[in-house]
Structures are given as structure tokens and as C-alpha cells.
Amino acid sequence: MSENGARPHNYGRHADFEPGEEPRRKRRRRQEDEFRPYRGEQYYDLPVVKSSPWGWLITSYFFIGGLAGASQMIAAIADLFGGPTQRPVVRTGRYLAFMGTLISPVLLILDLHTPARWYNMLRIMRRTSPMSIGSWVLGAFGAASGIAAVTQLLRETTGTTRFSTVERAAGLAGAATGAAMATYTATLLSSTSTPLWLTASRQLPILFGSTATASAIAAIDVTLAMMPSHAAHRRPLSILALVAAAVQWWSARGMEQSWTESGVEVPGKDRTLHMVDTILVKGAGIYTPMLAHSLALMSGRAPGPFGPIASLATLIGSFAERWLIVKAGNRSADIPADYFRISQPASDSEAETR
Amino acid sequence: MSALFPQFVPERARDTSGPIENESEISAGVRIEPGKQYGFFTDTTLCIGCKACEVACKEWNVLPAEEMKLTGNSYDNTGALGATTWRHVSFIEKIKDPDSEPVTAMLPFQSNWLMLSDVCKHCENAACLESCPTGALFRTEFDTVVVQQDICNGCGYCVPACPFGVVAINNVDGKAHKCTFCYDRLKGGLEPACAKSCPTNSIQFGELSELKERAGRRLGSLRDRGVDGAYLYGIDEGSGTTGGIGDLHAFFLLTDRPAVYNLPSAPSLPSRRIARGMLTGLGTMAAFAVAAAVAFFDQKSRPSLT
Numbered sequence A: 001m002s003e004n005g006a007r008p009h010n011y012g013r014h015a016d017f018e019p020g021e022e023p024r025r026k027r028r029r030r031q032e033d034e035f036r037p038y039r040g041e042q043y044y045d046l047p048v049v050k051s052s053p054w055g056w057l058i059t060s061y062f063f064i065g066g067l068a069g070a071s072q073m074i075a076a077i078a079d080l081f082g083g084p085t086q087r088p089v090v091r092t093g094r095y096l097a098f099m100g101t102l103i104s105p106v107l108l109i110l111d112l113h114t115p116a117r118w119y120n121m122l123r124i125m126r127r128t129s130p131m132s133i134g135s136w137v138l139g140a141f142g143a144a145s146g147i148a149a150v151t152q153l154l155r156e157t158t159g160t161t162r163f164s165t166v167e168r169a170a171g172l173a174g175a176a177t178g179a180a181m182a183t184y185t186a187t188l189l190s191s192t193s194t195p196l197w198l199t200a201s202r203q204l205p206i207l208f209g210s211t212a213t214a215s216a217i218a219a220i221d222v223t224l225a226m227m228p229s230h231a232a233h234r235r236p237l238s239i240l241a242l243v244a245a246a247v248q249w250w251s252a253r254g255m256e257q258s259w260t261e262s263g264v265e266v267p268g269k270d271r272t273l274h275m276v277d278t279i280l281v282k283g284a285g286i287y288t289p290m291l292a293h294s295l296a297l298m299s300g301r302a303p304g305p306f307g308p309i310a311s312l313a314t315l316i317g318s319f320a321e322r323w324l325i326v327k328a329g330n331r332s333a334d335i336p337a338d339y340f341r342i343s344q345p346a347s348d349s350e351a352e353t354r
Numbered sequence B: 001m002s003a004l005f006p007q008f009v010p011e012r013a014r015d016t017s018g019p020i021e022n023e024s025e026i027s028a029g030v031r032i033e034p035g036k037q038y039g040f041f042t043d044t045t046l047c048i049g050c051k052a053c054e055v056a057c058k059e060w061n062v063l064p065a066e067e068m069k070l071t072g073n074s075y076d077n078t079g080a081l082g083a084t085t086w087r088h089v090s091f092i093e094k095i096k097d098p099d100s101e102p103v104t105a106m107l108p109f110q111s112n113w114l115m116l117s118d119v120c121k122h123c124e125n126a127a128c129l130e131s132c133p134t135g136a137l138f139r140t141e142f143d144t145v146v147v148q149q150d151i152c153n154g155c156g157y158c159v160p161a162c163p164f165g166v167v168a169i170n171n172v173d174g175k176a177h178k179c180t181f182c183y184d185r186l187k188g189g190l191e192p193a194c195a196k197s198c199p200t201n202s203i204q205f206g207e208l209s210e211l212k213e214r215a216g217r218r219l220g221s222l223r224d225r226g227v228d229g230a231y232l233y234g235i236d237e238g239s240g241t242t243g244g245i246g247d248l249h250a251f252f253l254l255t256d257r258p259a260v261y262n263l264p265s266a267p268s269l270p271s272r273r274i275a276r277g278m279l280t281g282l283g284t285m286a287a288f289a290v291a292a293a294v295a296f297f298d299q300k301s302r303p304s305l306t
Helices: A024-028 A056-081 A084-111 A115-122 A130-158 A164-190 A204-226 A235-262 A271-299 A306-333 A336-342 B023-027 B052-061 B127-131 B183-187 B193-197 B208-224 B270-300
Strands: B038-043 B087-093 B113-119 B137-139 B145-147 B168-170 B175-177 B203-207 B231-233 B250-254
Touching (some): A056 A164, A130 A164, A204 A235, A235 A271, A235 B270, B193 B203
Antiparallel strands (some): B038 B203, B137 B145, B168 B175
């Protein structure tokens, strides 16, 4: 386009603010926690992208589907490595997973705006759509969990061992698909144009995976505590719960840093969301089980009533975390400054100064 | 008009007893054939904000009116694209000059007003289409993107997926909706309703390659006349085409930064984040599986505490 003459403005390939408005060198030296608000132009403060129409049904599915997936995985590992003392963990994990597969599709179908057409999810397989991938993962997981639960029930009621190979194989298939169940929902969220989800694409799968694991352990623990014949050795579950809580804390911290670095308004800015995050997600969901399981492991004794209480707190925290992520994400889509901030050309702000 | 000025009406359009075949040849100078790429070139320097496109779109597609309200945002009482609004004219009154002095006199170019008729971009790589789990969203033989209303089950994933905030769910019928590029009209040899109704030719319909050339010529002409800030949004690897989205089949000639028109400078294609996310997730769970195996194995050699 040489015949067009000089191009004093090159808006077509430039950022939405003058370089002078925000000195580049200074920004490279910024503190990690420094919030970088968008200072460019906006259109009457109106949203640029649309927020998802998802609410408590999807939140519940994220919680229950993740719990079910991780339960099946823990059950399979306990089956392979746990020995006789861990049999209650295996059977509880399998039944929990199966219950999850019964509830999950109901939640998902109810959330559709045209529920009668739920079967259209089975029309295609699309690898560019995490929701399509997830539908098939849920289908496979449901089938495997169903077979595992039914063969287990047959063995327990009739005493037959004819299906024990099928049972174990189905359990393993359920564990593999369960691992996907526990984490694909994070990718489903970050593969959108919602600022809060998009900018956490690295940490969200780790957070969802660890939360699913923590909630599965908690659910197994609570179920075992309610049963009189409960004799499972608690130590492995306590160790796992401690690891899961630590990973949760670590990935949540990374996620919050990522939000701050990319200039996205963190949920903590809103009073309600901040309270949910501090009290339920962190307090009940992470710190309580951390404390309870550390004490139990250090004392070398069974945690007594504190075990189930900590597990209940974990479950509440896990649900609150999914709720918080969905809710805060939907809010962030309505903040035009956040979307403008994250959709600035990288060449202007980052690459040139590298 | 044909009765008053028969000389202005092409020969084959004078028979009004039935539809005119390939009408777009007369109205837009292009024949519509399957297998070719069609698009919109929206030249905002020609827009006068009459909203004829909004009305034509609603009329042709039988879209209901929105709730009437005054937004206070200049003449933009439409607000945004939505399930029943597939053209949206934005109005920007640049009442301040770049040095923050209030403008007291009308500037010669566009009187300091910017107007843009926004529409679905019909992206080369469309996030809505990629995210759709039912295949309701598909690419037509004219290389446009359409929601099949008899397939969509209203899962809502295309809504947050779109990098331009175009698609929306209608709670009345429970389906996702957006501009269809007048798929039915294209099939019948008619140019889209909005382009046909545009009185200043701000919205131009045509074959994509031809539109791009036309846009380049218009840009050159504007630059020659001193409109230095003019640029094309959505083609030539410029703004709007970033992050794997590719050319926008509805592209724009703008004279201010994208954000002024509520358009993102460098959006990205959501599906680009899938592979890494899935692998991270499965890796996390694999790590937990190993940790669980160690924990379970470890306790076998210990005496039971219960």
C-alpha cells in the first residue's frame, strides 16, 4: 500500500491506548501483584463479549461430575494397590461414581434451553468443542461406572466371582475416563472468550482436578463414617486429602496471580464473592481439611469425629469453588475493560520488550 | 419508480409478475453461486446512522422488537447484538479532541461522529461453530456461519465462546440465534436485507476477494484525501484476525481504535486452548493417581490402627 502514503496512525495493528499512556519499560518491571487496569477507550462501558447462560445446574454438574470421576479413579487405585483393608474404599468409590453418573446427565439436560433435544449432543464428535468431548467422556464414564457398579453389586449380593475381571476392567476404564471427567470442565471454561476463565487456562485444570480429588476423598470418607461396618484404614485417604488440598491451594494462588498479571478484575473485588472465597472455598475447602488431616497423620490416630466434619467442609468448599468460578466468570464477561485488556496485541506490550 | 423512470430499470427486472432471477446482479453487481465466498464490507465513513439495516434485518427475518428504552448513549438505543438483533448501529460522538479540549466547532470530517453497523463477523475460523457440540452451527456453501434452528438444543456454549459477543440465547424459544447472512435470500439470489437497504452503501455485499480489493481502493482514496487514521478491521492479518480467528467475512473500515467501536484489537480463538488444557488436566489426575498408589501401597505394610 505504498501509494497510500504515510500512516501516522496504525490502529489496525496497534493497542487500544497510546504507548505513552502506559510506559512499557515501567510495566515490565512491575510488581507481580500490581493490578493493571485498562485505561484505553470503551464504548459506553457496554460489554464486548457475552456471559455464559450457566447457573447452579452447571455448577452442580461440575461438582458432582468431578467428584464421580475422581471417586472412580481412587477406587481403581485402591483396588490395585490397597489390599484387603481398603476394600470399603473401593466399593464406596464405585458406588459414588455410579450415583454421580446417574445425576450428572439430569443436571446437564435440565440446563439446556431445549432439553427435549439433549440427544443432539450425540449427533457429532467435535474435538474443537470441549463440550462435545465432555459429552462423550460422560457417556463412556457412565457406561464403565455402570458395569463396575452392577458387577460389584452382583458379587456382593450373590457372592459370584464370575465377573471379577469385568469388574476390575470396567473400574480401570472408569478411572481413565474419570480422570477426564474431573478436569475437562476446566478446559470447557477456559476455551471461551470470558476473561476470568481464559486467563486461568493454565491453572484451572489443575485446580479442578485437585478439587475433584479432594471432594471424592471427602465423599468416600463421609460415607464410610456413616456405615457401622466401616473399617477402612484412614491413613492413605488422609495423605491424599492433604496432597489434594495443597495442590488446590497452590493452583488457586497461581490462578489469582495470573488474573492480576493479565489485569483481570479478581472475584475478591466483589464483597459477596470475596466472602465465599475466603470463608467457604479457602477456609472450609482447603484450610480445614489441611489442618484436620495433618493433625490426624501426626498423632497417628484415627481423626475421630473431626474426620467427617473436615470432609463435610471439603465438600462444601469444593462446591463453593465451582460456584465462585462460574459466577465470577460470568461477571467478568460483562466488564469491557477486562476483555479489552486481555485482547491487546502481544507484539505491542510484550514481545518488543523481551 | 419503474413506471416513472423505466430507463433506470434493467430489462429483465421490468416483469413484476414474479421474483427476479439473480436479483443481486442488479442490486449488488454480483451473482450468488454456491461454493464461492461472500461477505460484507462495512465502510463506517459512509454510515449516516439511519438504522435502515437494523429495520430491514428485523423485517426480513421476522425478528421481534426489543423493549423500547432510551439508553442515553447517543442515538444507540439498540445497545448490542442479541438473539433478536442481528444488526446494531453504534454511535460515537467524539465531543473531545485528542488534546482533551472540548470541540466547539464541527470538524470537517464526519462532524466528529462515528457510526458503525455491527454484525456477526462470519469468521474464517468461527469460535461458535467450533464450540457447538450438536453441529447446529455450520458453514454454508457461501462460506457463512449459520445456526440450524431445528438442531440447536440451547446448551449456550457458543454464547461465551464468541470473541465478539455476537451469539445469544433466546429464552422464548430456547435456541441460540445470530445473523444468518440472510441464508434464505442468498439461496434465492438476493443480497442480504441489510446491504440492500443501506442508502449510502456503507454496507456492501459481494464476493469476499472482490470486496477486499474494493476496500483497499477505498482505503487508498481516503488516505490520499488526508484521512490518515483509516484502516481495515478484520482482514489482511490486521486487528480482529488474530489468535487463529483468520479473516472476518464481515469486515470494516474504521477511523479510530477498535475499542472505540466496542471491537477487540487482538481477540483469540478459544479452541486454541483446548489441547494444553486437556493435557494439563489429565497430567494432574495422573499425578494424583501415582500419589494415591504410593499412599495405598505404603499402608499395606503397616499394622492397622482401628
